[in-house]
Amino acid sequence: MLHQASGSSSATEQAITDYLGDRLISIIRSHNTPSTIWRFRAGKQAYVLKAELGSATTLQRELRWYLRAAAVGLPRGLFVLGQAGSAFTFLLLRQFGDTATLDDAALTGRAAGDLGGHLRRAAAMNATLFRRTRRGVPVEVVHGVAARRIDKRVAEGMSHPYLLPLLTGRTVTVNGIPLQGLVRSWRDVADRESAVRLLTQAEVGLIFGDLHCGNILVDGIETEIVDPRGGPLLPMAYDLGKLVQSVEGGYGAIMTGSYRLRCVAEDEYEIEIDMPPGYAALAAWLRQWLGDHRYQQALYQAAQHFLAMLPHHASARRETLALALSGILQFQRLREALAG
Ligand SMILES: Nc1ncnc2c1ncn2[C@@H]1O[C@H](COP(=O)(O)OP(=O)(O)O)[C@@H](O)[C@H]1O
Ligand SMILES: [Mg+2]
Structure with missing residues:
Protein backbone atom coordinates (compact mmCIF):
# COMPACT_ATOMS: atom_id res chain seq x y z
CA MET A 1 0.00 0.00 0.00
CA GLN A 95 -17.80 -1.24 12.17
CA PHE A 96 -20.55 -0.21 14.54
CA GLY A 97 -24.13 -1.24 13.69
CA ASP A 98 -24.95 -0.75 10.03
CA THR A 99 -23.23 2.72 9.89
CA ALA A 100 -26.51 4.57 10.59
CA THR A 101 -25.99 8.00 12.15
CA LEU A 102 -28.27 10.06 14.37
CA ASP A 103 -29.13 12.10 11.25
CA ASP A 104 -30.23 8.87 9.54
CA ALA A 105 -32.27 7.80 12.59
CA ALA A 106 -34.00 11.20 12.71
CA LEU A 107 -34.85 10.92 9.02
CA THR A 108 -36.75 7.73 9.72
CA GLY A 109 -38.90 9.68 12.18
CA ARG A 110 -37.72 7.98 15.39
CA ALA A 111 -39.18 9.42 18.62
CA ALA A 112 -37.50 12.43 20.28
CA GLY A 113 -36.94 10.46 23.50
CA ASP A 114 -35.12 7.75 21.58
CA LEU A 115 -33.01 10.28 19.67
CA GLY A 116 -32.47 12.21 22.91
CA GLY A 117 -31.13 9.04 24.53
CA HIS A 118 -28.44 8.81 21.85
CA LEU A 119 -27.56 12.49 22.29
CA ARG A 120 -27.33 12.01 26.05
CA ARG A 121 -25.06 8.96 25.71
CA ALA A 122 -22.82 10.76 23.20
CA ALA A 123 -22.64 13.80 25.48
CA ALA A 124 -21.86 11.55 28.47
CA MET A 125 -18.90 9.95 26.63
CA ASN A 126 -17.62 13.42 25.84
CA ALA A 127 -18.11 14.51 29.46
CA THR A 128 -16.09 11.54 30.75
CA LEU A 129 -13.21 12.44 28.49
CA PHE A 130 -13.45 16.10 29.46
CA ARG A 131 -13.47 15.35 33.19
CA ARG A 132 -10.24 13.34 32.90
CA THR A 133 -8.37 16.05 31.05
CA ARG A 134 -9.88 19.38 32.02
CA ARG A 135 -7.92 22.37 33.16
CA GLY A 136 -8.89 25.89 34.10
CA VAL A 137 -7.94 28.61 31.63
CA PRO A 138 -8.86 32.32 31.86
CA VAL A 139 -11.94 33.29 29.84
CA GLU A 140 -9.91 35.82 27.82
CA VAL A 141 -7.55 33.06 26.71
CA VAL A 142 -10.32 30.60 25.76
CA HIS A 143 -12.24 33.28 23.89
CA GLY A 144 -9.08 34.74 22.38
CA VAL A 145 -8.23 31.44 20.68
CA ALA A 146 -11.75 31.17 19.23
CA ALA A 147 -11.80 34.83 18.20
CA ARG A 148 -8.51 34.62 16.31
CA ARG A 149 -9.79 31.58 14.42
CA ILE A 150 -13.06 33.29 13.50
CA ASP A 151 -11.34 36.54 12.49
CA LYS A 152 -9.03 34.55 10.22
CA ARG A 153 -11.93 32.65 8.63
CA VAL A 154 -13.89 35.89 8.15
CA ALA A 155 -10.88 37.40 6.35
CA GLU A 156 -10.67 34.29 4.13
CA GLY A 157 -14.41 34.41 3.50
CA MET A 158 -14.10 38.04 2.36
CA SER A 159 -12.02 36.93 -0.63
CA HIS A 160 -15.20 35.41 -2.10
CA PRO A 161 -17.20 38.36 -3.49
CA TYR A 162 -20.51 36.48 -3.42
CA LEU A 163 -20.21 36.14 0.36
CA LEU A 164 -19.53 39.82 1.04
CA PRO A 165 -23.19 40.94 1.41
CA LEU A 166 -23.85 38.17 3.93
CA LEU A 167 -20.63 38.78 5.83
CA THR A 168 -20.38 42.56 5.91
CA GLY A 169 -23.96 43.66 5.21
CA ARG A 170 -25.76 45.61 7.94
CA THR A 171 -28.94 43.75 7.05
CA VAL A 172 -29.59 40.46 5.31
CA THR A 173 -33.21 39.58 4.69
CA VAL A 174 -33.89 35.90 5.28
CA ASN A 175 -37.35 34.55 4.52
CA GLY A 176 -38.73 38.09 4.60
CA ILE A 177 -37.18 38.99 7.96
CA PRO A 178 -34.40 41.59 8.10
CA LEU A 179 -31.51 40.23 10.19
CA GLN A 180 -28.00 41.34 11.02
CA GLY A 181 -25.10 40.25 8.77
CA LEU A 182 -22.57 37.74 10.08
CA VAL A 183 -19.64 39.98 10.98
CA ARG A 184 -21.77 42.50 12.87
CA SER A 185 -23.50 39.64 14.71
CA TRP A 186 -20.14 38.17 15.64
CA ARG A 187 -18.56 41.48 16.72
CA ASP A 188 -21.70 42.33 18.68
CA VAL A 189 -20.86 39.53 21.09
CA ALA A 190 -17.08 39.30 20.74
CA ASP A 191 -16.55 43.03 21.50
CA ARG A 192 -18.72 43.04 24.64
CA GLU A 193 -16.84 41.79 27.65
CA SER A 194 -19.98 40.94 29.64
CA ALA A 195 -21.35 38.84 26.75
CA VAL A 196 -18.01 37.08 26.28
CA ARG A 197 -17.89 36.23 30.00
CA LEU A 198 -21.43 34.90 29.96
CA LEU A 199 -20.89 32.79 26.85
CA THR A 200 -17.41 31.38 27.48
CA GLN A 201 -16.33 28.64 29.89
CA ALA A 202 -13.04 29.13 31.71
CA GLU A 203 -12.15 25.47 31.23
CA VAL A 204 -10.88 23.31 28.38
CA GLY A 205 -10.29 19.59 27.97
CA LEU A 206 -10.04 16.75 25.47
CA ILE A 207 -13.37 16.30 23.67
CA PHE A 208 -14.42 14.63 20.41
CA GLY A 209 -14.29 18.04 18.80
CA ASP A 210 -16.74 17.40 15.95
CA LEU A 211 -19.77 16.00 17.70
CA HIS A 212 -22.37 16.70 15.03
CA CYS A 213 -25.17 14.22 14.41
CA GLY A 214 -23.46 12.73 11.33
CA ASN A 215 -20.64 11.53 13.60
CA ILE A 216 -22.92 9.96 16.22
CA LEU A 217 -23.64 6.36 15.28
CA VAL A 218 -26.72 4.54 16.51
CA ASP A 219 -27.46 0.85 16.81
CA GLY A 220 -30.62 0.01 18.75
CA ILE A 221 -30.10 1.81 22.04
CA GLU A 222 -26.32 1.79 21.75
CA THR A 223 -24.36 4.84 20.71
CA GLU A 224 -20.82 5.41 19.42
CA ILE A 225 -18.96 8.43 18.15
CA VAL A 226 -16.59 8.51 15.19
CA ASP A 227 -14.45 11.10 13.42
CA PRO A 228 -12.88 12.80 16.44
CA ARG A 229 -10.80 15.85 15.73
CA GLY A 230 -7.40 15.90 17.34
CA GLY A 231 -6.05 19.33 18.12
CA PRO A 232 -5.96 21.79 20.96
CA LEU A 233 -8.01 21.24 24.13
CA LEU A 234 -11.45 22.82 23.78
CA PRO A 235 -14.31 24.03 25.98
CA MET A 236 -17.18 21.54 26.24
CA ALA A 237 -19.53 24.15 24.73
CA TYR A 238 -17.67 23.67 21.42
CA ASP A 239 -19.26 20.24 20.95
CA LEU A 240 -22.59 21.24 22.47
CA GLY A 241 -22.54 23.84 19.70
CA LYS A 242 -21.99 21.07 17.13
CA LEU A 243 -25.14 19.37 18.44
CA VAL A 244 -27.16 22.58 18.22
CA GLN A 245 -25.72 23.23 14.76
CA SER A 246 -27.05 19.83 13.65
CA VAL A 247 -30.39 19.73 15.42
CA GLU A 248 -31.42 23.39 15.05
CA GLY A 249 -29.20 24.60 12.25
CA GLY A 250 -29.80 21.73 9.82
CA TYR A 251 -26.08 21.13 9.23
CA GLY A 252 -26.59 17.54 8.05
CA ALA A 253 -29.44 18.49 5.72
CA ILE A 254 -27.33 21.25 4.16
CA MET A 255 -24.42 18.83 3.64
CA THR A 256 -26.68 16.38 1.81
CA GLY A 257 -28.24 19.13 -0.33
CA SER A 258 -31.68 18.82 1.31
CA TYR A 259 -32.65 22.48 1.13
CA ARG A 260 -34.09 24.97 -1.28
CA LEU A 261 -32.45 28.33 -1.67
CA ARG A 262 -33.63 31.33 -3.68
CA CYS A 263 -31.68 34.51 -4.09
CA VAL A 264 -34.17 37.38 -4.28
CA ALA A 265 -31.51 40.13 -4.24
CA GLU A 266 -27.85 40.34 -3.29
CA ASP A 267 -28.83 40.68 0.37
CA GLU A 268 -32.17 38.90 0.33
CA TYR A 269 -32.69 35.14 0.38
CA GLU A 270 -35.34 32.57 0.91
CA ILE A 271 -34.21 29.27 2.34
CA GLU A 272 -36.09 26.18 3.37
CA ILE A 273 -34.05 23.43 5.01
CA ASP A 274 -35.58 19.95 5.08
CA MET A 275 -34.98 19.19 8.72
CA PRO A 276 -35.28 15.47 9.51
CA PRO A 277 -38.76 14.88 10.96
CA GLY A 278 -37.39 13.89 14.37
CA TYR A 279 -35.45 17.11 14.87
CA ALA A 280 -38.22 19.57 15.78
CA ALA A 281 -39.01 17.60 18.94
CA LEU A 282 -35.33 16.82 19.52
CA ALA A 283 -34.47 20.54 19.38
CA ALA A 284 -36.96 21.19 22.19
CA TRP A 285 -35.51 18.23 24.11
CA LEU A 286 -31.94 19.45 23.64
CA ARG A 287 -32.78 22.97 24.76
CA GLN A 288 -34.41 21.75 27.92
CA TRP A 289 -31.64 19.27 28.63
CA LEU A 290 -28.98 21.98 28.23
CA GLY A 291 -30.81 24.57 30.34
CA ASP A 292 -30.78 28.31 29.55
CA HIS A 293 -27.15 29.11 30.19
CA ARG A 294 -25.55 26.11 28.46
CA TYR A 295 -28.00 26.58 25.57
CA GLN A 296 -26.82 30.18 25.12
CA GLN A 297 -23.19 29.06 25.18
CA ALA A 298 -23.92 26.28 22.69
CA LEU A 299 -25.81 28.66 20.38
CA TYR A 300 -22.85 31.03 20.37
CA GLN A 301 -20.60 28.13 19.35
CA ALA A 302 -23.07 26.88 16.72
CA ALA A 303 -23.17 30.31 15.09
CA GLN A 304 -19.36 30.42 15.10
CA HIS A 305 -19.18 26.92 13.59
CA PHE A 306 -21.25 28.04 10.60
CA LEU A 307 -19.10 31.14 10.20
CA ALA A 308 -15.85 29.19 10.53
CA MET A 309 -16.69 26.69 7.81
CA LEU A 310 -17.51 29.20 5.06
CA PRO A 311 -14.05 29.53 3.45
CA HIS A 312 -13.49 25.77 3.29
CA HIS A 313 -16.76 25.20 1.47
CA ALA A 314 -16.63 28.37 -0.63
CA SER A 315 -16.15 26.63 -3.98
CA ALA A 316 -19.57 25.02 -3.49
CA ARG A 317 -21.45 28.29 -3.73
CA ARG A 318 -25.03 27.28 -2.93
CA GLU A 319 -23.95 25.10 -0.03
CA THR A 320 -21.87 27.95 1.38
CA LEU A 321 -24.74 30.42 1.03
CA ALA A 322 -26.97 27.96 2.89
CA LEU A 323 -24.35 27.61 5.65
CA ALA A 324 -24.01 31.40 5.90
CA LEU A 325 -27.77 31.90 6.12
CA SER A 326 -28.08 29.23 8.76
CA GLY A 327 -25.30 31.03 10.66
CA ILE A 328 -27.23 34.30 10.46
CA LEU A 329 -30.32 32.51 11.82
CA GLN A 330 -28.28 31.00 14.69
CA PHE A 331 -26.94 34.43 15.67
CA GLN A 332 -30.52 35.72 15.64
CA ARG A 333 -31.59 32.86 17.94
CA LEU A 334 -28.68 33.77 20.21
CA ARG A 335 -29.85 37.41 20.38
CA GLU A 336 -33.34 36.19 21.26
CA ALA A 337 -32.03 33.75 23.88
CA LEU A 338 -29.91 36.49 25.47
CA ALA A 339 -32.86 38.90 25.49
CA GLY A 340 -34.69 36.20 27.46
N1 LIG B 1 -16.58 2.58 12.79
C1 LIG B 1 -17.65 2.84 12.06
N2 LIG B 1 -18.74 2.06 12.13
C2 LIG B 1 -19.82 2.30 11.36
N3 LIG B 1 -19.91 3.30 10.48
C3 LIG B 1 -18.85 4.12 10.35
C4 LIG B 1 -17.68 3.95 11.13
N4 LIG B 1 -16.81 4.91 10.78
C5 LIG B 1 -17.42 5.65 9.85
N5 LIG B 1 -18.66 5.19 9.57
C6 LIG B 1 -19.63 5.70 8.58
O1 LIG B 1 -18.95 6.51 7.65
C7 LIG B 1 -19.39 7.86 7.74
C8 LIG B 1 -18.21 8.80 7.53
O2 LIG B 1 -17.21 8.49 8.50
P1 LIG B 1 -16.37 9.65 9.19
O3 LIG B 1 -15.29 9.02 10.00
O4 LIG B 1 -17.30 10.57 9.88
O5 LIG B 1 -15.69 10.32 7.93
P2 LIG B 1 -15.66 11.81 7.38
O6 LIG B 1 -14.34 12.34 7.86
O7 LIG B 1 -15.74 11.61 5.92
O8 LIG B 1 -16.83 12.58 7.95
C9 LIG B 1 -20.05 7.98 9.12
O9 LIG B 1 -21.01 8.98 9.15
C10 LIG B 1 -20.66 6.59 9.28
O10 LIG B 1 -21.88 6.49 8.60
MG1 LIG C 1 -17.71 12.65 9.80
Whole structure:
Protein backbone atom coordinates (compact mmCIF):
# COMPACT_ATOMS: atom_id res chain seq x y z
CA MET A 1 0.00 0.00 0.00
CA LEU A 2 2.76 2.46 0.93
CA HIS A 3 4.41 1.71 -2.37
CA GLN A 4 1.19 2.45 -4.22
CA ALA A 5 0.84 5.75 -2.36
CA SER A 6 3.46 7.30 -4.63
CA GLY A 7 1.18 6.70 -7.63
CA SER A 8 -2.09 8.50 -8.39
CA SER A 9 -4.78 8.41 -5.75
CA SER A 10 -7.16 6.52 -7.99
CA ALA A 11 -4.51 3.80 -8.55
CA THR A 12 -4.07 3.49 -4.79
CA GLU A 13 -7.80 3.35 -4.19
CA GLN A 14 -8.10 0.69 -6.85
CA ALA A 15 -5.27 -1.28 -5.28
CA ILE A 16 -7.03 -1.29 -1.88
CA THR A 17 -10.33 -2.20 -3.51
CA ASP A 18 -8.67 -5.07 -5.42
CA TYR A 19 -6.88 -6.23 -2.31
CA LEU A 20 -10.15 -6.43 -0.37
CA GLY A 21 -11.82 -8.31 -3.21
CA ASP A 22 -15.08 -9.95 -2.18
CA ARG A 23 -14.53 -8.92 1.43
CA LEU A 24 -15.42 -5.36 0.38
CA ILE A 25 -18.91 -4.26 1.46
CA SER A 26 -18.91 -0.68 0.18
CA ILE A 27 -16.86 2.48 -0.22
CA ILE A 28 -17.96 5.67 1.57
CA ARG A 29 -16.77 9.03 0.28
CA SER A 30 -17.96 12.23 1.90
CA HIS A 31 -17.63 15.23 -0.38
CA ASN A 32 -16.04 17.55 2.13
CA THR A 33 -13.18 15.41 3.46
CA PRO A 34 -10.17 14.08 1.57
CA SER A 35 -10.25 10.59 3.14
CA THR A 36 -11.93 7.51 1.73
CA ILE A 37 -13.60 4.76 3.74
CA TRP A 38 -13.70 1.08 2.79
CA ARG A 39 -16.13 -1.16 4.64
CA PHE A 40 -15.09 -4.76 4.55
CA ARG A 41 -15.73 -8.05 6.25
CA ALA A 42 -13.12 -10.28 7.85
CA GLY A 43 -14.59 -13.37 9.43
CA LYS A 44 -17.72 -12.41 11.37
CA GLN A 45 -16.64 -8.82 12.01
CA ALA A 46 -17.13 -5.86 9.67
CA TYR A 47 -14.43 -3.16 9.67
CA VAL A 48 -14.01 0.36 8.47
CA LEU A 49 -10.71 1.40 6.90
CA LYS A 50 -10.30 5.15 6.64
CA ALA A 51 -7.33 6.13 4.53
CA GLU A 52 -5.86 9.28 3.11
CA LEU A 53 -2.96 9.98 0.80
CA GLY A 54 -0.31 12.66 1.20
CA SER A 55 0.43 14.45 4.46
CA ALA A 56 -3.13 13.57 5.63
CA THR A 57 -3.15 16.22 8.35
CA THR A 58 -6.75 15.61 9.38
CA LEU A 59 -6.48 11.84 9.56
CA GLN A 60 -3.14 12.04 11.38
CA ARG A 61 -4.78 14.27 14.00
CA GLU A 62 -7.68 11.84 14.24
CA LEU A 63 -5.25 9.00 14.89
CA ARG A 64 -3.42 11.07 17.51
CA TRP A 65 -6.77 11.71 19.19
CA TYR A 66 -7.36 7.94 19.63
CA LEU A 67 -3.91 7.51 21.14
CA ARG A 68 -4.45 10.44 23.47
CA ALA A 69 -7.89 9.15 24.55
CA ALA A 70 -6.32 5.74 25.28
CA ALA A 71 -3.59 7.47 27.29
CA VAL A 72 -6.22 8.97 29.62
CA GLY A 73 -7.79 5.57 30.09
CA LEU A 74 -10.74 5.73 27.74
CA PRO A 75 -11.82 2.27 26.51
CA ARG A 76 -10.57 1.39 23.03
CA GLY A 77 -14.08 1.58 21.63
CA LEU A 78 -14.07 0.99 17.89
CA PHE A 79 -10.38 1.73 17.41
CA VAL A 80 -8.29 -1.23 16.22
CA LEU A 81 -5.09 0.27 14.84
CA GLY A 82 -3.70 3.01 12.69
CA GLN A 83 -0.51 4.25 11.16
CA ALA A 84 0.60 7.71 10.15
CA GLY A 85 3.11 8.10 7.34
CA SER A 86 4.38 10.94 5.19
CA ALA A 87 2.66 9.60 2.06
CA PHE A 88 -0.23 7.60 3.45
CA THR A 89 -2.18 7.39 6.72
CA PHE A 90 -4.81 4.89 7.71
CA LEU A 91 -7.11 4.11 10.57
CA LEU A 92 -8.85 0.79 11.13
CA LEU A 93 -12.06 0.71 13.19
CA ARG A 94 -14.56 -2.00 13.96
CA GLN A 95 -17.80 -1.24 12.17
CA PHE A 96 -20.55 -0.21 14.54
CA GLY A 97 -24.13 -1.24 13.69
CA ASP A 98 -24.95 -0.75 10.03
CA THR A 99 -23.23 2.72 9.89
CA ALA A 100 -26.51 4.57 10.59
CA THR A 101 -25.99 8.00 12.15
CA LEU A 102 -28.27 10.06 14.37
CA ASP A 103 -29.13 12.10 11.25
CA ASP A 104 -30.23 8.87 9.54
CA ALA A 105 -32.27 7.80 12.59
CA ALA A 106 -34.00 11.20 12.71
CA LEU A 107 -34.85 10.92 9.02
CA THR A 108 -36.75 7.73 9.72
CA GLY A 109 -38.90 9.68 12.18
CA ARG A 110 -37.72 7.98 15.39
CA ALA A 111 -39.18 9.42 18.62
CA ALA A 112 -37.50 12.43 20.28
CA GLY A 113 -36.94 10.46 23.50
CA ASP A 114 -35.12 7.75 21.58
CA LEU A 115 -33.01 10.28 19.67
CA GLY A 116 -32.47 12.21 22.91
CA GLY A 117 -31.13 9.04 24.53
CA HIS A 118 -28.44 8.81 21.85
CA LEU A 119 -27.56 12.49 22.29
CA ARG A 120 -27.33 12.01 26.05
CA ARG A 121 -25.06 8.96 25.71
CA ALA A 122 -22.82 10.76 23.20
CA ALA A 123 -22.64 13.80 25.48
CA ALA A 124 -21.86 11.55 28.47
CA MET A 125 -18.90 9.95 26.63
CA ASN A 126 -17.62 13.42 25.84
CA ALA A 127 -18.11 14.51 29.46
CA THR A 128 -16.09 11.54 30.75
CA LEU A 129 -13.21 12.44 28.49
CA PHE A 130 -13.45 16.10 29.46
CA ARG A 131 -13.47 15.35 33.19
CA ARG A 132 -10.24 13.34 32.90
CA THR A 133 -8.37 16.05 31.05
CA ARG A 134 -9.88 19.38 32.02
CA ARG A 135 -7.92 22.37 33.16
CA GLY A 136 -8.89 25.89 34.10
CA VAL A 137 -7.94 28.61 31.63
CA PRO A 138 -8.86 32.32 31.86
CA VAL A 139 -11.94 33.29 29.84
CA GLU A 140 -9.91 35.82 27.82
CA VAL A 141 -7.55 33.06 26.71
CA VAL A 142 -10.32 30.60 25.76
CA HIS A 143 -12.24 33.28 23.89
CA GLY A 144 -9.08 34.74 22.38
CA VAL A 145 -8.23 31.44 20.68
CA ALA A 146 -11.75 31.17 19.23
CA ALA A 147 -11.80 34.83 18.20
CA ARG A 148 -8.51 34.62 16.31
CA ARG A 149 -9.79 31.58 14.42
CA ILE A 150 -13.06 33.29 13.50
CA ASP A 151 -11.34 36.54 12.49
CA LYS A 152 -9.03 34.55 10.22
CA ARG A 153 -11.93 32.65 8.63
CA VAL A 154 -13.89 35.89 8.15
CA ALA A 155 -10.88 37.40 6.35
CA GLU A 156 -10.67 34.29 4.13
CA GLY A 157 -14.41 34.41 3.50
CA MET A 158 -14.10 38.04 2.36
CA SER A 159 -12.02 36.93 -0.63
CA HIS A 160 -15.20 35.41 -2.10
CA PRO A 161 -17.20 38.36 -3.49
CA TYR A 162 -20.51 36.48 -3.42
CA LEU A 163 -20.21 36.14 0.36
CA LEU A 164 -19.53 39.82 1.04
CA PRO A 165 -23.19 40.94 1.41
CA LEU A 166 -23.85 38.17 3.93
CA LEU A 167 -20.63 38.78 5.83
CA THR A 168 -20.38 42.56 5.91
CA GLY A 169 -23.96 43.66 5.21
CA ARG A 170 -25.76 45.61 7.94
CA THR A 171 -28.94 43.75 7.05
CA VAL A 172 -29.59 40.46 5.31
CA THR A 173 -33.21 39.58 4.69
CA VAL A 174 -33.89 35.90 5.28
CA ASN A 175 -37.35 34.55 4.52
CA GLY A 176 -38.73 38.09 4.60
CA ILE A 177 -37.18 38.99 7.96
CA PRO A 178 -34.40 41.59 8.10
CA LEU A 179 -31.51 40.23 10.19
CA GLN A 180 -28.00 41.34 11.02
CA GLY A 181 -25.10 40.25 8.77
CA LEU A 182 -22.57 37.74 10.08
CA VAL A 183 -19.64 39.98 10.98
CA ARG A 184 -21.77 42.50 12.87
CA SER A 185 -23.50 39.64 14.71
CA TRP A 186 -20.14 38.17 15.64
CA ARG A 187 -18.56 41.48 16.72
CA ASP A 188 -21.70 42.33 18.68
CA VAL A 189 -20.86 39.53 21.09
CA ALA A 190 -17.08 39.30 20.74
CA ASP A 191 -16.55 43.03 21.50
CA ARG A 192 -18.72 43.04 24.64
CA GLU A 193 -16.84 41.79 27.65
CA SER A 194 -19.98 40.94 29.64
CA ALA A 195 -21.35 38.84 26.75
CA VAL A 196 -18.01 37.08 26.28
CA ARG A 197 -17.89 36.23 30.00
CA LEU A 198 -21.43 34.90 29.96
CA LEU A 199 -20.89 32.79 26.85
CA THR A 200 -17.41 31.38 27.48
CA GLN A 201 -16.33 28.64 29.89
CA ALA A 202 -13.04 29.13 31.71
CA GLU A 203 -12.15 25.47 31.23
CA VAL A 204 -10.88 23.31 28.38
CA GLY A 205 -10.29 19.59 27.97
CA LEU A 206 -10.04 16.75 25.47
CA ILE A 207 -13.37 16.30 23.67
CA PHE A 208 -14.42 14.63 20.41
CA GLY A 209 -14.29 18.04 18.80
CA ASP A 210 -16.74 17.40 15.95
CA LEU A 211 -19.77 16.00 17.70
CA HIS A 212 -22.37 16.70 15.03
CA CYS A 213 -25.17 14.22 14.41
CA GLY A 214 -23.46 12.73 11.33
CA ASN A 215 -20.64 11.53 13.60
CA ILE A 216 -22.92 9.96 16.22
CA LEU A 217 -23.64 6.36 15.28
CA VAL A 218 -26.72 4.54 16.51
CA ASP A 219 -27.46 0.85 16.81
CA GLY A 220 -30.62 0.01 18.75
CA ILE A 221 -30.10 1.81 22.04
CA GLU A 222 -26.32 1.79 21.75
CA THR A 223 -24.36 4.84 20.71
CA GLU A 224 -20.82 5.41 19.42
CA ILE A 225 -18.96 8.43 18.15
CA VAL A 226 -16.59 8.51 15.19
CA ASP A 227 -14.45 11.10 13.42
CA PRO A 228 -12.88 12.80 16.44
CA ARG A 229 -10.80 15.85 15.73
CA GLY A 230 -7.40 15.90 17.34
CA GLY A 231 -6.05 19.33 18.12
CA PRO A 232 -5.96 21.79 20.96
CA LEU A 233 -8.01 21.24 24.13
CA LEU A 234 -11.45 22.82 23.78
CA PRO A 235 -14.31 24.03 25.98
CA MET A 236 -17.18 21.54 26.24
CA ALA A 237 -19.53 24.15 24.73
CA TYR A 238 -17.67 23.67 21.42
CA ASP A 239 -19.26 20.24 20.95
CA LEU A 240 -22.59 21.24 22.47
CA GLY A 241 -22.54 23.84 19.70
CA LYS A 242 -21.99 21.07 17.13
CA LEU A 243 -25.14 19.37 18.44
CA VAL A 244 -27.16 22.58 18.22
CA GLN A 245 -25.72 23.23 14.76
CA SER A 246 -27.05 19.83 13.65
CA VAL A 247 -30.39 19.73 15.42
CA GLU A 248 -31.42 23.39 15.05
CA GLY A 249 -29.20 24.60 12.25
CA GLY A 250 -29.80 21.73 9.82
CA TYR A 251 -26.08 21.13 9.23
CA GLY A 252 -26.59 17.54 8.05
CA ALA A 253 -29.44 18.49 5.72
CA ILE A 254 -27.33 21.25 4.16
CA MET A 255 -24.42 18.83 3.64
CA THR A 256 -26.68 16.38 1.81
CA GLY A 257 -28.24 19.13 -0.33
CA SER A 258 -31.68 18.82 1.31
CA TYR A 259 -32.65 22.48 1.13
CA ARG A 260 -34.09 24.97 -1.28
CA LEU A 261 -32.45 28.33 -1.67
CA ARG A 262 -33.63 31.33 -3.68
CA CYS A 263 -31.68 34.51 -4.09
CA VAL A 264 -34.17 37.38 -4.28
CA ALA A 265 -31.51 40.13 -4.24
CA GLU A 266 -27.85 40.34 -3.29
CA ASP A 267 -28.83 40.68 0.37
CA GLU A 268 -32.17 38.90 0.33
CA TYR A 269 -32.69 35.14 0.38
CA GLU A 270 -35.34 32.57 0.91
CA ILE A 271 -34.21 29.27 2.34
CA GLU A 272 -36.09 26.18 3.37
CA ILE A 273 -34.05 23.43 5.01
CA ASP A 274 -35.58 19.95 5.08
CA MET A 275 -34.98 19.19 8.72
CA PRO A 276 -35.28 15.47 9.51
CA PRO A 277 -38.76 14.88 10.96
CA GLY A 278 -37.39 13.89 14.37
CA TYR A 279 -35.45 17.11 14.87
CA ALA A 280 -38.22 19.57 15.78
CA ALA A 281 -39.01 17.60 18.94
CA LEU A 282 -35.33 16.82 19.52
CA ALA A 283 -34.47 20.54 19.38
CA ALA A 284 -36.96 21.19 22.19
CA TRP A 285 -35.51 18.23 24.11
CA LEU A 286 -31.94 19.45 23.64
CA ARG A 287 -32.78 22.97 24.76
CA GLN A 288 -34.41 21.75 27.92
CA TRP A 289 -31.64 19.27 28.63
CA LEU A 290 -28.98 21.98 28.23
CA GLY A 291 -30.81 24.57 30.34
CA ASP A 292 -30.78 28.31 29.55
CA HIS A 293 -27.15 29.11 30.19
CA ARG A 294 -25.55 26.11 28.46
CA TYR A 295 -28.00 26.58 25.57
CA GLN A 296 -26.82 30.18 25.12
CA GLN A 297 -23.19 29.06 25.18
CA ALA A 298 -23.92 26.28 22.69
CA LEU A 299 -25.81 28.66 20.38
CA TYR A 300 -22.85 31.03 20.37
CA GLN A 301 -20.60 28.13 19.35
CA ALA A 302 -23.07 26.88 16.72
CA ALA A 303 -23.17 30.31 15.09
CA GLN A 304 -19.36 30.42 15.10
CA HIS A 305 -19.18 26.92 13.59
CA PHE A 306 -21.25 28.04 10.60
CA LEU A 307 -19.10 31.14 10.20
CA ALA A 308 -15.85 29.19 10.53
CA MET A 309 -16.69 26.69 7.81
CA LEU A 310 -17.51 29.20 5.06
CA PRO A 311 -14.05 29.53 3.45
CA HIS A 312 -13.49 25.77 3.29
CA HIS A 313 -16.76 25.20 1.47
CA ALA A 314 -16.63 28.37 -0.63
CA SER A 315 -16.15 26.63 -3.98
CA ALA A 316 -19.57 25.02 -3.49
CA ARG A 317 -21.45 28.29 -3.73
CA ARG A 318 -25.03 27.28 -2.93
CA GLU A 319 -23.95 25.10 -0.03
CA THR A 320 -21.87 27.95 1.38
CA LEU A 321 -24.74 30.42 1.03
CA ALA A 322 -26.97 27.96 2.89
CA LEU A 323 -24.35 27.61 5.65
CA ALA A 324 -24.01 31.40 5.90
CA LEU A 325 -27.77 31.90 6.12
CA SER A 326 -28.08 29.23 8.76
CA GLY A 327 -25.30 31.03 10.66
CA ILE A 328 -27.23 34.30 10.46
CA LEU A 329 -30.32 32.51 11.82
CA GLN A 330 -28.28 31.00 14.69
CA PHE A 331 -26.94 34.43 15.67
CA GLN A 332 -30.52 35.72 15.64
CA ARG A 333 -31.59 32.86 17.94
CA LEU A 334 -28.68 33.77 20.21
CA ARG A 335 -29.85 37.41 20.38
CA GLU A 336 -33.34 36.19 21.26
CA ALA A 337 -32.03 33.75 23.88
CA LEU A 338 -29.91 36.49 25.47
CA ALA A 339 -32.86 38.90 25.49
CA GLY A 340 -34.69 36.20 27.46
N1 LIG B 1 -16.58 2.58 12.79
C1 LIG B 1 -17.65 2.84 12.06
N2 LIG B 1 -18.74 2.06 12.13
C2 LIG B 1 -19.82 2.30 11.36
N3 LIG B 1 -19.91 3.30 10.48
C3 LIG B 1 -18.85 4.12 10.35
C4 LIG B 1 -17.68 3.95 11.13
N4 LIG B 1 -16.81 4.91 10.78
C5 LIG B 1 -17.42 5.65 9.85
N5 LIG B 1 -18.66 5.19 9.57
C6 LIG B 1 -19.63 5.70 8.58
O1 LIG B 1 -18.95 6.51 7.65
C7 LIG B 1 -19.39 7.86 7.74
C8 LIG B 1 -18.21 8.80 7.53
O2 LIG B 1 -17.21 8.49 8.50
P1 LIG B 1 -16.37 9.65 9.19
O3 LIG B 1 -15.29 9.02 10.00
O4 LIG B 1 -17.30 10.57 9.88
O5 LIG B 1 -15.69 10.32 7.93
P2 LIG B 1 -15.66 11.81 7.38
O6 LIG B 1 -14.34 12.34 7.86
O7 LIG B 1 -15.74 11.61 5.92
O8 LIG B 1 -16.83 12.58 7.95
C9 LIG B 1 -20.05 7.98 9.12
O9 LIG B 1 -21.01 8.98 9.15
C10 LIG B 1 -20.66 6.59 9.28
O10 LIG B 1 -21.88 6.49 8.60
MG1 LIG C 1 -17.71 12.65 9.80
